[in-house]
Amino acid sequence: MNRKGFHSFFVFLFFLNITLLSSQNVQKEKQLLSSVISTLETRYNVSFSYADKTIKDKKAMLPNKSLSLEEALELLKEETKLDFELLDDRFIAIKFAKKKKANSFRIQNLEEVYITNFLTTGLTKLNDGSITIKPESFGILPGLIEPDVLQTIQALPGVLSTDETVSNINVRGGTHDQNLLLWDGIKMYQSGHFFGLISAFNPYITKTINVYKNGSSAKYGDGISSIIDMQLPDDIDNEFKAGVGLNFINADGFAKIPLSNKTELQISSRRSVTDLIETATYDQYFKRIFEDSDFNNNRNSISQNESFYFYDITAKLLFDITEKDKLRFNFLNINNMFDYDEQSTINDRTEALNSNLSQQNLSVGLSYTRDWTNQLSTTLQAYASNYNLDATNNDVINNQRLIQENRVNDRAFKLDINYEHNYQLKFNSGYQLNEVGISNLEDVNNPNFKSFVKNVVKSHSIYAETSLLSYGAQTKLNLGARLNYLDKFNMVFVEPRLSFSQRFLNDFRFEILGEYKSQFTSQVIDLQNDFLGIEKRRWILSNNNTEVIIEGNQTIYPVPVLKSKQISAGIHFNKNKFLISAETYIKKVDGITTRSQGFQNQYQFVHSIGSYKITGIDVLLNKQFDNVASTWISYSFSRNNYLFPDLNNGNEFPNNNDIRHAITFAGTYTQNNFKLALGINWNSGIPTTYPADQNNQSNIIINYQSPNAENLDDYLRTDFSATYSFDISRTSKATIGASVWNVLNRKNIINEYYTLIEDNIEPVRNESLGITPNVSFRVHF
Template identity: 70%
Template sequence: MSRKGTRSIFILLFFLNFGTLSSQTVQKEKQPLIVVLKNLSEKFNVSFSYVDNTINDKECIVPDASLSLEDILEFLKMETQLDFELLDNRFVVIKIPKKSKTNYRIQHLEEVVVTNYLTTGITKLNDGSITIKPQTFGILPGLIEPDILQTIQAIPGVLSADETVSNINIRGGTHDQNLLLWDGIKMYQSGHFFGLISAFNPYTTKRVNVYKNGTRAKYGDGISSIIDMQLPDDIDQELNAGIGFNLINADGYAKIPLSKKMELQLSTRRSITDFINTATFEQYSKRIFQDSDFEKSKNNRNSISRNETFYFYDVTAKFLYDITKKDKLRFHFLHVNNNLNYDEQSSINDRNESLNSKLSQRNSAIGMTYTRDWNNKLSMTSQIYVSNYDLDATNFDITNNQRLIQENEVYDGSVKLDINYSINNQFKINGGYQFTEVGISNLEDVNNPEFRSFIREVIKTHAVYAETGFLLNDAKTKLTLGGRLNQMSKFNLLLAEPRLSFSQRFLHYLRFEVLGEFKSQTTSQIIDLQNDFLGIEKRRWVLSNNDNIPVIKSKQASAGIHYSKNKLLISAEGYIKKVDGITTRSQGFQNQYQFVNSIGSYEIKGIDLLLNKQFSNTVSSWVSYSYNTNSYTFNELNNGEEFPNNVDIRHAVTFAGTYTNKNIKLALGLNWHSGKPTTAPSIHDNPDDEQITYSSPNSKNLDDYLRADCSATYAFNISDGARATVGASVWNVLNKKNIINSYYTLDIENKVNTVENESLGITPNVSFRVQF
C-alpha cells in the first residue's frame, strides 16, 4: 500500500475516533505547519514552543475552524506524528515523541468518545472511564483551581453527602470503597482540612482516570470506584514551574531537567491558616469543627481554650531516569499532613490546670517503578511501594480528669509486575501479578479508669490477572474481557473477579455501552464512637478478619447509550450494584443501631442522565439528573426487612454553565438533591427509661439540599516566559442553610435534644498564580 493510502487510513481512523471532525477536511490542501501554527496562535491566543528542526518540512491539512483547540492539537498530532502538549491553556510544547509506534496502537484502544466533557480537560473514553487532565482543566462552578476530588463530583453518579472529599459517595458506596492511587501507590488519606480540600496537588498531576464500573483487571480493591492519579512520566527537557496562593494555602512546583536522561519533579503546599485568619478559613473551621470536642472545649464554661493552631502541608517528589531508550527508572515520594493543637485551661479546686489536646493525620508513600520495552510489541512494568497512614489523637478532659490516647496506623506494602503485549492495531493483551501485605493497628489508652486496647491484623494477598482488548469493525467495536484471581491464605479464600467492558458505535455519533465487574476488598473504615479522634476524624481503618468484619464483595452491571453530535451530548446509563459484607460500624449509624455490630449488604439501582451542549468554543452548559434506590439488608436488624441506606439520596440535579473566551473563564452552577435519610425519635418515647426510643430506621428525610456556586479566572502575560492567573469564587452564593446531618441526644434531665450539622455557608475565595 502506498504512503498516501496509509496516511488516508490514519485520517479516516481519526475521524472515527473524534466524531466532531468534518469529512470535508480531507479534501483541503496541505500547508506548511509553521503557517498553520501562526494562524492558531492568533486565533486562540496561545504560544507554541519548539525546536526549528522539529517542524521543518512538516505539512498538514488546515484544521476545521469550528474545532476546539484540544481537538485541533489531537488532529495535528495524527497528521504530523509530533507531540502537542497544552500547558495552562496558553503554552503548547511541540516535540518529537520518544515512544514507539506500539504506544500509538494502544492509544487507538482508548478511543475518545467525548472531548470537553462538561468542561475542557475532562474526557470520556470508550471503556466507560472519565479522564481529567488538570493542566488543561477549564473551570467549574465554585472552583478556581483544579481540585482533583472536588472536580470528580461534577460527574453524574458522584456526590459527597457532607460536602467533603473524604466522604465521596459513588453509586451509593462509602468513601473507603473508593481506591485512590497516586502514581500507582494506594492512598489512605484523601483530604486536607479534614476533608474540605484534596490532599493531592493538581499542578503536578498529569492525568486522573476515574472508573465507576468495568474497571481494568489490573486494579484490585475499590468496590465503588477507582481514582487513578498519574504524574508526568516522560522526560521532555523542558523547565516548568509555578507558584500560587489562595485564602487557605500557598504552593509551588517545579519540573526540572537534570540532563537528557534525568528529571526531577517537586511540589509542596502549606496552609496559611496559622499565620493569617481569612474569611474562607473561618467558614471552613465552622464547618469542620462543629460538633467536635475541639468546638465543645471552646464553649465549655468551666474551661478556656487557647493557643489553638491548625495547619496542613504536603510534599511530593518524583525522580525520572531513562537508563537507555528501552529502560526507565522512576522514584516516587509523597507526604501529606494535617495537624491540630489546642490548650484547655481550667480552674479546679482553686488550682489552674492547662493540658494540650492534639490531633495529627498523615499519609507517607515511597515507591520505585522500572519499565522495560523489550520491542515494539512487548513491554513490562514492575513496581514496589510502601504506603503508611497514621492518625493520632490525645484528648484531655480536664473536668473529668481523663486522658484518652487513640491511634490508627496502616502499613501497606506491595509488589507489582505488569506486562503489555500488542499483537497488532486491533488486539492487545495485558496481564500481571501483585503481592500485597497490609497491616492495620488500633490503639486506645485511657487513664481514668485505666484501660488499654491494642489490636493489630495482617493480611497477605496474592493476585494474578489477565485481560484482552479488541478493537474491531473499523474501530466501531471495543471489547475488553478480563479477570482477576485473589488468594488470601489466612482465610483459605480464593476469589475470582471477572471484568467486562463493551462499546459499540453506530452512525458515527451514537454509542452503546455495557460494563460489568466482580470486586472485593479487605480494608474498610469504621466508627466505634462519634467522638473518637476528637470527633473530627471519626473513621478508623480496619482489616477484615473473616468473622465480624468480613471481606467485602460487590457485583455490578450497567448499560448506557451516548449520543454526541454537533457539540451536543445526551447520555443515559442505568446500573445495579450489590455489595455484601458491610458492617453497621462502617456505615456511621447515629440511631438505634449506633452500638450494634451486625453484618449485612446494600443494593442500589439507578440511572444517570446528562445533557451537555457546547456553543461555539466559548460556552458549555449541562444539566445532569441521577435517580436511585439504595437499601440495606441486615438479617439481625429491622426484622430482616430492607430499609433505606444512610446515603439513599433518591434525586440529584446539577445545572451549570461555563464561558471561556481567550483569557477569561466564568462558571455558574446550581446543585440540588433530596435530603439524606434520618431516624427520628418515636412519638411513644418514654423520658423515664433514660434512653431514646426511635421510630423505624431511616424512615424520615432531611430537608432538600440546595447550593449555588460561581467562579471566575483571568489570565495575562507577565513576560514572554511567565503567565499569571487571578481567580475568585463563591461557594454557596445564596448562603443557604443546608442541614447535612441530624441526630438526637439526651440531656441531664433525659430530654431529647436535636443536633443538626450545617453545610458550608457562603464561602469566598481568591487566588493568584504565576507559571513559568
C-alpha cells in the first residue's frame, strides 16, 4: 500500500469511528446504581457486597450486554468513582475509591483490556494489539522459574531467538538491533547478562512491560521490528516492599522504601555467583556461550584461569513536589566481565598472556511531570545512556595484541503532552531530541595498525496521536504520525501509525495494525572473532553514503538509514476462557547491509545493501480452566527473503533468520501455592550454505553452493518448571522453584559454517543448551 493509500485509509477509519461513537451514545440514560447492580447480578450470576451509604444517590448507565464482567465493572468504576473489587469468580465488593493521585487519569484502564491471563497470569492482551507483562503477578512458563523479561516475550507467537539468547531476539524475522528496548523511557544498548543467556533487567523492580510487534504508538521512534517498553513503579504508595533471591547463577535483592510521604527510593542489585561456585547450570551456560570463541578455538595454546562475573544495579528516586508536580531520577548500571590466560610453549619456554572482555551499559535519567488539570499533563525527560564494549585479545603464538572498543553515547530530551477529554477520547503529542555518538577502535601491534572511527547523528522528532474508544469498548482506534528529521543528512521521514480494533458478534474482534518506521543505529559484524568471538556485534551509525570511501587506512562502507513498513490483520475469538487467534502480516525493511546480517558463507566479506521482506501468519489456541490451568498451542508460518541487487544474480534468497514453521505446545497448572508448567518447542532449522564439490575447491578459498539453499535439522526442545510458595510469617513469603531446560537433552544444531584448516574444509557446528537444571529460593517481605 502506498503512502497516499495509507493516508486515505486512516481518514476513512477516523470518520468511521466518529460515527460509531455517536451512534453508540444515543439513547443512553443513567439510572440508580442499585438498579444497575441488580441487573448485573442476574446477567453475570454474581453477587455484590456493599454498604448502603457507599452507593447512595449514585447513578450510572447500564453496561452493554456484550461486555465481559471485568469490562462492565470498569465502566461503572469510571462513572461512579467507586472501587469494584473481584473477590473471586462470583463475589464483588464495592468500596469508596482511595484518594487519587493527581495524575491517576494516565493509568491504564481495564476497558482497554481484551484478554486477561493471556497464556499465564500476569500477561494481558490489549485491544490496541500490544501485550502487557506484569512481573509482580506473573504466573509460570515452561523452563522459567522467574519472570525473565526477554525470555517471557519469546512465548508470544512470532517472537523467538534463533540461538536461544536474549541478545538475539528475532521478532517477525528482524535482527535484535531492530528491537527498541526502553527502561523507564531510556534506550538500552545492552540486553543480556552472561553474554546473552539471561536478561539484564531485574524483573522484581519492574512493574510493567509493554510489547508491540506492530501498530506501536507514534511516541516511539526506532525499533523497526518491535518495542519492548519496561516501566518501573511510578506512584508513591508509602508501602515498604523487599525481597531477596538466589539461584544457580546469581543472587539478587530489591527494596521499595518510603522515605517520607512525598519521597520513595526503589533499589535493586544482582550479581552472579559463578566466580564463587560452579554449578551444573553454570557449566551448561559457559559451554554454550564460549564454544565458538577464541577461548576454545585456539588449537596451539591452552586457555586457563578464566574468570567471569556480571552484575546490575538499579535505583529510582521518586519525589512528589506537590500533588500536581512529580520528579523522578533513574540510574542503571549493567556489567559483564570475562578474562582468561592463554598459555603456550615457544622455544621450550612457557609464556602466558591475559585476554579480557568487558561490556557495560550505564544510564541516568531525570523526568518531571506536571498535572495542569485533571485532563492535561506534561512530562519532561532528559537522559544519558552510555554503552561500552572493550576487548584485549593476546595471541601468544603470533606475538600479537588486538584492542577493540565500541562506544555509544546517547543523549536525549523528550517532551510528552497528554490530554484526556474522557476515557473515550485521548490525545498524545510531543517532541524528542536525540544526539547519538558512536565510535569504534581497532589497535593491532603486529603488524602495526590502528583505526578509529567516530560519527554523531542528531535527530529531531515531533509526533501526535488520537485515541478513540467507543462506549462499551466495542471499537478502539489509535491514529497518529511521527515526523523525524536527521539534520546531518537533511532527511525527513514521515511515519504514520495505525491501530484499529472492532468487536463484532459479541465474542469476535477484528484488528488491523500498520506502521512506517525508520532507524539510524544498527549492529554489524566485521569478523566472526571480533571481541574474542563472544560479543561479535558492534553498534554503528548510518552515514547515508552511497559508495565505499577510503581515508588513509580506514575503509568506510555505506550504511543507509533503515526504513520499514508493516501491516497486519487479525481475527480473535474469545469466549468462556477459550481463545482462537489468527494474525497475518507483511513487513518490508530497506537499507540493511550484509555486515548487519552475520553471513558466514560466500558473503561474509562482501559489502552490499539490500532489503528483506517477510510474510507470515501467527495462530494461537488458548484454553483456560478457571484459575487452575491454562493450555495453548501456537503455530507460526513465515517466508522471509533477502533481496540484494548485487548478490545472487539479483535474485531473492532465504534470510538467515528464515524459520518457516514454529510450533509451541504448553500448559500450566496452579493449585493453591503450587505452580507447574511443561512445554514443547519445535521449529524448522535455519538456512545454511553448503560448500561446493570438494574436488573443485582451491586451496585458498571455499567455493559455496547457492546461498541459504539448505536448512539445518529441525529444532526440538522440552522444558519444565515448578514453584511452591509458603508463608514464613504474617508479613513475609517464600518461594522455591526448580526448572529444567531441554529436559530430553536433545542435541540441536543452531548454527553451522565451514572453515579452512590446513587446506581442508572442516564444518563448525554450534549446539544449543543441553539439559540445564536450575533451582531458586526467594523471600518477599
